[in-house]
Amino acid sequence: MNTFSERLIAIVPLALVAACGSSPSSTASNGETMIYASSARSPSSIANCLEDRLSSVHESRNGNSMELVVGSRSDASYLVTLIPSGSGSVIRVTHGASTSDDPPEPELRFDVARCTT
Template sequence: MKRLLLLAPAVALTATLAACGSSGGPARDASAPLVYVSSSRTPASIAACLEERLPRVRTSRTGAATELAVGADSHNSYFVTLTPLNGSTVIKVMHPANAPDDPPEEEMRFDIARCAT
């Protein structure tokens, strides 16, 4: 029973990420987040995990939020914002419409899910 309870947060997060869906083609809405989830981990913990898993990550802070730019210095692929909220962290990932998929979207979603649980 304990094993099942330990898996519940990971299953819930996976279901939430799956509900976000894939871009599905060129009609991607760049103003909508690619991923928008909540995690019980701290922003610092999530940022450290993502920095370890993803290539070319630059981290900065804006007020209480931690921001990560992922991709080449000249052309970022993803922007990740980690905002503390009532003891949890809100994770928002934006992917500009004309940005390259580096890393691929599936890998990015997997790494976010892994670092959020």
């Protein structure tokens, strides 16, 4: 595989996450998907990266998928679901039950983009 193809494959998930970044947080209601993207990285690799970048991350497993609660377990700001796929992972981020945006949504989107490429 040539360098151009490798770069193109590496940038596609970032472009998908960036495309999701255009909607403001005021439109994301509880349970509504904020980010839906795919990555060549494994769910555990993405989870480790997000745990390093974000505070108050609680990990759990639900079958093959991993769920990361960002914020308080009982009052989560965000829920990140990482589902294994044949070529890596599918990432789904929803706004949690909390009215808090801790971390702020732009920071969360940036961290997800960094951890999925």
